[in-house]
Amino acid sequence: MYTHRGYPDFSKGRLHSRYDFISITLAEVWMNTKAVMPQSPPPTRHAGAIIRHLKYSLGASPKKALPQSLYQATALAVRNHLIDKMMETEDRYTQRKAKRVYYLSLEFLMGRSLGNNLHNLGLFDAFSETLTDMGADLEELREQEHDAALGNGGLGRLAACFLDSMATLGLPGYGYGINYEFGLFKQEIDNGYQKEKPDNWLVDGTPWLIHHPEAACIIPVYGHIQHAEDRDGHYNPMWMDWKTLIGVPHDMPIAGYGGKTVNTLRLYAARSSDDFDMDIFNTGDYLKAVEQKMTSETVSKVLYPSDAMESGRELRLIQEYFFVACAIRDIVARYKRSHTNFDAFADQVAIQLNDTHPALAVAELMRLLVDEHALEWDQAWQTTCATFAYTNHTLLPEALEKWPVSLMEHVLPRHMQIIFEINHRFLADVQSRWPGDTQRPATMSIIEEGHPKQVRMAHLAIVGSHSVNGVAALHSELVKKDLLPDFFALYPDRFSNKTNGVTPRRWLLKANPGLAKLIDSQLKRPWVTDITNLTDLVPLSRNPDFQKTFKAIKQANKKRLSKIIWDTTRIVVSPDSLFTIHAKRIHEYKRQLLCLLHIIHQYLALVEDGIPPKIPRTYIFAGKAAPGYDAAKRIIKLINSVGDTINNDPRVGNHIKVVFIPDYRVSLAEKIIPAADLSVQISTAGKEASGTGNMKFALNGALTIGTLDGANIEIMEEVGQENIFIFGLTAEEVHEINVSRTYRPWEIAENTPTIRRLLDAIGSGRFSPDDPSRFIPVCETLLSEYDPYLHLADLRGYIAAQEKAEACYADPVRWTEKAILNVAHMGKFSSDRTIREYAEEIWHAAPCL
Amino acid sequence: MRLETKKEGGVFIIRSLESRMDAKVAVDFRAEIARHIDDGNKHIVFNVGGINFIDSSGLGAIVSCLKHVGREGELVIAEADETVLSMFKLTRMDRVFRIYETEREAIQAMST
Numbered sequence: 001m002y003t004h005r006g007y008p009d010f011s012k013g014r015l016h017s018r019y020d021f022i023s024i025t026l027a028e029v030w031m032n033t034k035a036v037m038p039q040s041p042p043p044t045r046h047a048g049a050i051i052r053h054l055k056y057s058l059g060a061s062p063k064k065a066l067p068q069s070l071y072q073a074t075a076l077a078v079r080n081h082l083i084d085k086m087m088e089t090e091d092r093y094t095q096r097k098a099k100r101v102y103y104l105s106l107e108f109l110m111g112r113s114l115g116n117n118l119h120n121l122g123l124f125d126a127f128s129e130t131l132t133d134m135g136a137d138l139e140e141l142r143e144q145e146h147d148a149a150l151g152n153g154g155l156g157r158l159a160a161c162f163l164d165s166m167a168t169l170g171l172p173g174y175g176y177g178i179n180y181e182f183g184l185f186k187q188e189i190d191n192g193y194q195k196e197k198p199d200n201w202l203v204d205g206t207p208w209l210i211h212h213p214e215a216a217c218i219i220p221v222y223g224h225i226q227h228a229e230d231r232d233g234h235y236n237p238m239w240m241d242w243k244t245l246i247g248v249p250h251d252m253p254i255a256g257y258g259g260k261t262v263n264t265l266r267l268y269a270a271r272s273s274d275d276f277d278m279d280i281f282n283t284g285d286y287l288k289a290v291e292q293k294m295t296s297e298t299v300s301k302v303l304y305p306s307d308a309m310e311s312g313r314e315l316r317l318i319q320e321y322f323f324v325a326c327a328i329r330d331i332v333a334r335y336k337r338s339h340t341n342f343d344a345f346a347d348q349v350a351i352q353l354n355d356t357h358p359a360l361a362v363a364e365l366m367r368l369l370v371d372e373h374a375l376e377w378d379q380a381w382q383t384t385c386a387t388f389a390y391t392n393h394t395l396l397p398e399a400l401e402k403w404p405v406s407l408m409e410h411v412l413p414r415h416m417q418i419i420f421e422i423n424h425r426f427l428a429d430v431q432s433r434w435p436g437d438t439q440r441p442a443t444m445s446i447i448e449e450g451h452p453k454q455v456r457m458a459h460l461a462i463v464g465s466h467s468v469n470g471v472a473a474l475h476s477e478l479v480k481k482d483l484l485p486d487f488f489a490l491y492p493d494r495f496s497n498k499t500n501g502v503t504p505r506r507w508l509l510k511a512n513p514g515l516a517k518l519i520d521s522q523l524k525r526p527w528v529t530d531i532t533n534l535t536d537l538v539p540l541s542r543n544p545d546f547q548k549t550f551k552a553i554k555q556a557n558k559k560r561l562s563k564i565i566w567d568t569t570r571i572v573v574s575p576d577s578l579f580t581i582h583a584k585r586i587h588e589y590k591r592q593l594l595c596l597l598h599i600i601h602q603y604l605a606l607v608e609d610g611i612p613p614k615i616p617r618t619y620i621f622a623g624k625a626a627p628g629y630d631a632a633k634r635i636i637k638l639i640n641s642v643g644d645t646i647n648n649d650p651r652v653g654n655h656i657k658v659v660f661i662p663d664y665r666v667s668l669a670e671k672i673i674p675a676a677d678l679s680v681q682i683s684t685a686g687k688e689a690s691g692t693g694n695m696k697f698a699l700n701g702a703l704t705i706g707t708l709d710g711a712n713i714e715i716m717e718e719v720g721q722e723n724i725f726i727f728g729l730t731a732e733e734v735h736e737i738n739v740s741r742t743y744r745p746w747e748i749a750e751n752t753p754t755i756r757r758l759l760d761a762i763g764s765g766r767f768s769p770d771d772p773s774r775f776i777p778v779c780e781t782l783l784s785e786y787d788p789y790l791h792l793a794d795l796r797g798y799i800a801a802q803e804k805a806e807a808c809y810a811d812p813v814r815w816t817e818k819a820i821l822n823v824a825h826m827g828k829f830s831s832d833r834t835i836r837e838y839a840e841e842i843w844h845a846a847p848c849l
Numbered sequence: 850m851r852l853e854t855k856k857e858g859g860v861f862i863i864r865s866l867e868s869r870m871d872a873k874v875a876v877d878f879r880a881e882i883a884r885h886i887d888d889g890n891k892h893i894v895f896n897v898g899g900i901n902f903i904d905s906s907g908l909g910a911i912v913s914c915l916k917h918v919g920r921e922g923e924l925v926i927a928e929a930d931e932t933v934l935s936m937f938k939l940t941r942m943d944r945v946f947r948i949y950e951t952e953r954e955a956i957q958a959m960s961t
Binding site: 236238 | 906939944
């Protein structure tokens with residue numbers, strides 16, 4: 001039988017029986033604490049519902065039900081509760097004439113829903129007991145659920161956290177997006193390389209989406225403009241010869257904590273206008289009929305696996321248009337049910353654009369108001385601007401969306417006309433604000449002149465909105481100062497900051513039940529809906545008993561992750577080592593490479609200088625690279641190659657381990673994050689808009705090693721400089737270096753023998769003996785004065801910060817105190833706070849409870 | 850395309866017997882109406898009451914008929930249901946064609 005480094009032989013018997021020590025540790029913690037959950041109905045009622053769904057919804061015999069069927073039946077039983085509450089909620093909003101808030105996002109990274117819904121409805125314990133009585137295990141059933149991976153990373157996960165917070169706060173908030181048939185690809189690691197596999201998340205169906213074919217809408221696309229006259233002889237552009245897409249809504253209930261409010265995430269699937277055209281079939285052209293259907297349905301087939309712009313991809317443009325057209329039509333229809341004109345539209349409707357992907361909504365609402373509802377242009381424009389608000393998520397120039405005018409004219413001829421008109425009027429404003437200035441109209445124009453001419457989607461979003469916000473204090477300042485200074489000069493009142501946040505329901509209550517129960521047992525004030533109350537933990541940070549339990553929970557979480565690492569990589573790691581975790585999308589600016597350079601440095605110090613780390617270290621990476629991003633995929637290969645070398649070098653022993661856990665996704669993050677000791681947040685300053693992983697890790701008691709970038713700065717302000725390991729260039733220093741062109745990485749390498757040594761190791765094939773030149777491009781990037789991410793500039797500072805962290809971890813009392821203080825000071829980083837700010841300052845919407 | 854036609858005074862009334870007006874019927878429709886126009890029927894009420902789906906081909910055919918009628922004639926629409934009306938608005942054809950709730954109203958308007 002295969003065994004690895006003396007690890008238990010898991011091939012016999014059930015794997016989890018070998019990990020009894022994990023469940024025992026958690027159980028001990030739980031037994032000493034008391035749950036504070038909303039009152040729930042008796043278990044027998046739930047058993048009846050589950051059995052009924054097994055039999056009558058799924059046609060499965062309760063006696064022979066497979067785990068997948070039992071999961072589905074349980075979820076359907078929970079869904080009944082959700083639907084009841086969702087209908088009550090909608091009635092309440094209608095009766096109170098509440099202002100609705102709509103969050104338009106091309107991505108919603110929801111993850112799994114069963115556990116979250118049970119927690120938020122206050123039914124977790126009741127269902128858990130019911131299933132135990134039925135001889136099943138809720139934890140095992142939760143593993144049956146496919147992640148809804150309808151997003152790439154932070155932007156999509158933020159949207160999901162916001163939905164949770166809106167529902168918890170009782171805000172009438174609706175999400176609108178695409179019901180992708182295939183979510184973000186599944187990542188497999190083959191010989192150290194990333195391989196992408198389709199994510200067919202709907203293969204077993206999903207109980208969380210309610211299909212509404214009766215609410216399908218017609219979406220026109222393509223065609224041309226016929227320049228005609230109306231009955232009065234005025235110019236009347238007619239949009240003719242368009243093709244038809246059908247948008248079919250699928251509603252996902254979003255339960256707020258406490259279960260009083262259940263909002264809706266409406267996801268649209270594209271369908272052909274003729275599902276099965278009998279006429280074409282009867283003429284024998286069956287394939288033509290089916291082909292047209294397939295082409296239409298391609299629109300919602302797959303999520304684009306990149307956070308960079310997909311300009312030039314016609315299908316991506318159609319996706320963006322398709323979902324905003326469906327959403328705007330639905331929003332207007334809901335408004336029109338209780339209003340006869342549009343005078344109160346902006347008082348009743350707020351629409352938030354999550355990045356520029358939904359920016360076409362500006363043109364679509366204008367088209368709808370002017371063309372279909374015959375409003376005068378000025379009234380329509382005033383209404384549009386008062387309705388929309390735009391969130392900027394990136395300072396990276398390559399991620400700022402632009403679409404060729406020719407493509408836009410081809411796909412959306414009427415919208416292009418409207419955008420030209422918006423731009424014409426906007427440029428007149430610019431000229432009247434800065435008479436005689438010829439530069440500003442060119443830089444601010446929605447249309448970028450050049451070859452080809454392009455539509456700048458960020459400019460369209462800014463001009464068509466009353467609010468533009470960044471997502472962390474530093475980012476918002478850089479947006480005003482560097483990215484959009486002319487727009488800030490023109491519209492200073494539109495710009496603001498709304499620092500991102502994360503929902504404590506998923507990222508603490510659900511992901512870290514041990515810590516949640518411990519907090520429950522100690523705090524008198526409720527924390528799940530107000531994590532500013534976690535400051536009550538401050539006096540406990542030095543309490544030996546509290547520290548002991550806190551540490552035991554972390555240890556149990558680390559053991560659970562150790563098992564996952566063994567199961568997925570067959571690498572043994574020690575839960576007693578310092579778990580340093582870099583988990584996020586693989587991107588050069590996030591600098592997985594910097595983390596790796598330090599690991600190589602530490603390895604060489606051990607094997608060549610005989611200097612081991614002060615404590616055993618485990619470095620854990622996880623994240624996906626966009627399939628077309630070669631440099632990022634090479635980083636994954638390098639991580640795995642360095643890991644292979646170090647993990648198999650007998651001189652290293654247990655001093656250092658390096659692992660790459662495949663297929664990072666929400667459900668995996670929920671297991672990785674609670675197990676972290678040290679959270680690595682080391683993007684080049686000025687590149688990361690906010691980050692939210694940094695918040696999730698700190699909330700779960702990890703200390704951060706990070707640069708002064710994104711929300712790291714605000715985390716430092718909250719937890720105190722003494723409880724975080726900050727290093728590296730500031731955004732201003734990075735800017736200075738870029739402007740003065742003074743970056744000389746080869747000089748750093750020449751003057752620092754340890755850095756030269758590690759670069760030599762990479763470049764000479766030490767980690768790629770089968771192909772010694774494989775990683776030369778990595779060295780070339782690192783030694784290039786054009787490396788925009790300035791890896792070597794920050795390397796010495798990073799190594800020093802790591803040494804500091806290591807020394808601190810060697811003192812468990814001191815480390816644990818800092819970890820507790822991190823949890824205690826995360827109050828600012830709840831998405832409830834963020835959403836409250838959006839509601840009060842941008843949407844002017846109030847809770848409706 | 851199956852159409853029912855009648856004449857009331859100087860007004861020629863066309864009623865569609867198809868529920869869908871799309872690419873499959875648009876060419877036939879255009880040809881048949883052109884024939885009626887060429888026969889001297891230049892004041893036309895097109896009753897679309899039986900149509901519950903119209904696409905851009907159908908709309909294009911109607912526009913083509915309007916052009917064929919010319920400035921001395923008129924083509925008006927009657928009894929459009931919500932879906933059909935929304936397609937007229939989408940293309941801004943509602944600003945080109947007079948649209949009446951009932952066939953009777955349309956005939957009366959054309960007769961005066």
